[in-house]
Amino acid sequence: MKIFEYTELLKNLTLRDLRLRYRNTGLGFLWSLVQPLTMFFVYYAVFGVLLTDKFGMGGTTYPFLLIIGLFAFNFFSGGVTKSTPSIVQAGGLLKQVAFPRIVLPLASVLAEAVHFLMMLAILILACLLKWWPDHGSGLELLPLFYLPVILLLHLMITLGVGLLLSTMNVFYRDTEQLANTFMTVLFFGTPVLYAPPTLEKFQSLGFLNERSAEIIHQIYYLNPMTHVIKGYRDVLLDLSNPNPGSLAMAFGLGLVLLVWGYCVFMKSESRFAEEI
Amino acid sequence: MASVKKTKIEQGEIKVSNLVKTFSQGSKRSFRDKLAGIKSKKTSFKVLDDLSLSIKPGEIIGLIGRNGAGKSTLLKLLAGIYASDSGSIEIGGKVASLLELGAGFHPELTGRENIHLNASLLGMSGKDIKEKEDSIFKFAELEKFADAQIKTYSMGMVLRLAFSIAIALDPDVFLLDEVIGVGDLSFQQKCFTKLNELKAEGKTIVFVSHNLTIIRYFSERLLWLEDGKIEGLGDKHQILDRYRERLAVSGGDLTRTKEGIQRWGDGPIAIDNVKFLDATGSETHLFRHGEPMELVIELGSRAPIKDSTAVIAIQFHGDYGQSLIGPILHTVSIPGDGPWKYKYRIQKLPFLRREFFLSVGVFEEGNLMQPSDQREKGYRFTVLDGGERMTMGLIDPGGSWEGPF
Numbered sequence: 001m002k003i004f005e006y007t008e009l010l011k012n013l014t015l016r017d018l019r020l021r022y023r024n025t026g027l028g029f030l031w032s033l034v035q036p037l038t039m040f041f042v043y044y045a046v047f048g049v050l051l052t053d054k055f056g057m058g059g060t061t062y063p064f065l066l067i068i069g070l071f072a073f074n075f076f077s078g079g080v081t082k083s084t085p086s087i088v089q090a091g092g093l094l095k096q097v098a099f100p101r102i103v104l105p106l107a108s109v110l111a112e113a114v115h116f117l118m119m120l121a122i123l124i125l126a127c128l129l130k131w132w133p134d135h136g137s138g139l140e141l142l143p144l145f146y147l148p149v150i151l152l153l154h155l156m157i158t159l160g161v162g163l164l165l166s167t168m169n170v171f172y173r174d175t176e177q178l179a180n181t182f183m184t185v186l187f188f189g190t191p192v193l194y195a196p197p198t199l200e201k202f203q204s205l206g207f208l209n210e211r212s213a214e215i216i217h218q219i220y221y222l223n224p225m226t227h228v229i230k231g232y233r234d235v236l237l238d239l240s241n242p243n244p245g246s247l248a249m250a251f252g253l254g255l256v257l258l259v260w261g262y263c264v265f266m267k268s269e270s271r272f273a274e275e276i
Numbered sequence: 277m278a279s280v281k282k283t284k285i286e287q288g289e290i291k292v293s294n295l296v297k298t299f300s301q302g303s304k305r306s307f308r309d310k311l312a313g314i315k316s317k318k319t320s321f322k323v324l325d326d327l328s329l330s331i332k333p334g335e336i337i338g339l340i341g342r343n344g345a346g347k348s349t350l351l352k353l354l355a356g357i358y359a360s361d362s363g364s365i366e367i368g369g370k371v372a373s374l375l376e377l378g379a380g381f382h383p384e385l386t387g388r389e390n391i392h393l394n395a396s397l398l399g400m401s402g403k404d405i406k407e408k409e410d411s412i413f414k415f416a417e418l419e420k421f422a423d424a425q426i427k428t429y430s431m432g433m434v435l436r437l438a439f440s441i442a443i444a445l446d447p448d449v450f451l452l453d454e455v456i457g458v459g460d461l462s463f464q465q466k467c468f469t470k471l472n473e474l475k476a477e478g479k480t481i482v483f484v485s486h487n488l489t490i491i492r493y494f495s496e497r498l499l500w501l502e503d504g505k506i507e508g509l510g511d512k513h514q515i516l517d518r519y520r521e522r523l524a525v526s527g528g529d530l531t532r533t534k535e536g537i538q539r540w541g542d543g544p545i546a547i548d549n550v551k552f553l554d555a556t557g558s559e560t561h562l563f564r565h566g567e568p569m570e571l572v573i574e575l576g577s578r579a580p581i582k583d584s585t586a587v588i589a590i591q592f593h594g595d596y597g598q599s600l601i602g603p604i605l606h607t608v609s610i611p612g613d614g615p616w617k618y619k620y621r622i623q624k625l626p627f628l629r630r631e632f633f634l635s636v637g638v639f640e641e642g643n644l645m646q647p648s649d650q651r652e653k654g655y656r657f658t659v660l661d662g663g664e665r666m667t668m669g670l671i672d673p674g675g676s677w678e679g680p681f
Binding site: 005006007008009011012013015016019020023024091092094095096097098099250270271274 | 299352355357358359371373376377380382384385389392393396397398399400401402405436523
């Protein structure tokens with residue numbers, strides 16, 4: 001595959017993304033921490049402190065649950081919204097130089113992945129601090145080795161959606177706006193601020209009959225990010241092995257998205273230069 | 277990419293057969309149109325129509341044709357940027373294209389960072405880039421500015437850097453679109469020397485230029501495209517003569533220049549008309565080297581003129597507008613309001629195959645500072661032949677050699 005001849009380009013594009021984002025700023029790379037942490041404190045203040053009575057989302061584990069959800073979702077939404085316009089934004093370049101176009105969305109996702117790795121390091125550190133006071137033999141930490149697996153699934157999903165939307169955006173410029181809007185909906189439709197609800201929870205809402213509660217419950221769990229976030233929480237919050245069913249769902253959905261996205265992208269790639 | 281097949285043909289060889297490329301024109305589709313079932317009105321037209329040609333390794337091919345003839349599209353197909361509708365392209369070895377200088381440069385990144393990004397964009401490996409980094413800066417004469425952001429570079433510096441990166445690629449086939457002849461004169465000379473070196477190494481170069489001087493100096497064979505078809509492919513002199521003739525025929529009133537014409541002066545004497553006559557006395561703009569040319573200058577009056585004298589000045593310019601001969605001053609008498617005709621006759625035209633411009637001015641006697649009427653490079657003519665042994669010259673002084681003694 002030609003893409004392997006272009007690993008250098010992929011590296012340089014990713015570096016360009018990272019370098020340019022914080023160049024000429026006072027805090028520099030620290031900004032990548034400031035924003036998600038601020039988000040975390042705001043959401044924690046609202047849902048973990050102010051509205052605990054209403055939502056019942058307080059408790060000592062809530063900050064953990066929240067920060068894991070936030071960071072993981074940020075990587076997904078950042079990767080998707082940055083890669084969606086990546087082809088169109090490189091328009092002039094596409095018309096002048098022949099190179100595998102796939103490096104553009106790939107680099108956008110990778111730049112986000114670099115940020116997420118830093119977040120993940122913070123999460124792991126927090127997990128270790130929480131474990132230390134009454135630690136056992138250390139074998140309890142074994143589930144942490146599942147993290148690379150979950151990260152891979154996370155990457156598959158993000159890249160798959162990114163490839164699909166970046167292709168669509170070349171032909172329909174509405175895609176970018178649509179993606180940004182949809183991301184807000186998905187933020188609340190994914191267990192980011194809360195723990196994934198059970199079927200009983202949907203049923204107890206009152207305004208759904210049994211059948212529709214079941215359908216909504218099923219749709220809710222068709223969101224691969226639900227399973228990825230659940231995976232991270234199983235490992236980092238509970239130090240338990242991730243639910244195999246969840247991993248399987250994330251893998252299945254991730255594979256479908258990635259293969260679908262890749263095929264659509266490669267099929268249209270040769271037309272990008274003239275469509276832009 | 278799909279249309280570029282890499283086969284085991286000779287390194288540097290290009291084979292194109294029955295290449296067709298159509299573009300569709302039309303507004304961008306949107307979701308709304310799609311949802312409303314509106315099919316966007318699209319008209320398609322053939323940019324390249326059944327093109328076949330073969331280029332041997334080590335050839336330097338100049339690509340000429342009017343705007344919209346398909347030159348850039350052909351280059352983009354060869355470079356693998358566009359996919360063809362049908363037909364095939366086979367290219368032996370590594371292809372590098374330099375279609376726009378500085379494509380992919382980012383102003384916020386430093387020269388060094390841009391080299392890495394740009395060279396990897398062109399397909400260079402990380403190891404190669406590191407090795408060649410210094411020589412790229414050296415060729416571009418930008419060693420001192422390696423770690424300055426590109427936005428602090430001048431345009432000339434950016435162009436030099438871009439060209440140096442492309443040169444460092446060491447391709448078998450080099451595609452260039454209007455990028456030869458950038459920078460100052462000494463850098464241009466350096467580029468030509470480098471391109472000649474590549475040629476000597478058997479690299480194939482295909483380039484587009486609107487500068488016929490560069491085309492003539494640098495290429496060997498010419499490919500002339502007209503409406504997506506090959507109008508001519510062969511010896512540069514033959515093709516260029518035909519191309520010039522065609523440009524001249526289709527260009528309307530060719531002895532007048534439209535752009536860049538500068539007219540000033542509002543004195544009583546005006547230039548009414550300037551004509552070029554050939555040996556038979558008929559008006560033309562096409563001449564052959566060594567043949568006679570007659571310039572007829574018609575002067576009229578803007579205000580009543582009594583019997584007086586004036587000075588006519590003529591000056592010949594080359595295709596860059598550079599002054600070649602003149603101003604040639606001549607005092608004439610103006611017996612009254614006119615119009616009056618004056619002739620300047622050249623027995624043997626010293627100019628060589630190129631386009632030339634003529635400036636004509638007229639002055640009241642004793643006032644050579646303020647023209648009464650001046651047409652700066654207002655007229656042009658084309659010389660179709662001559663200079664077979666002089667590639668860059670514009671004028672044959674008509675001397676002869678003797679010796680050895």
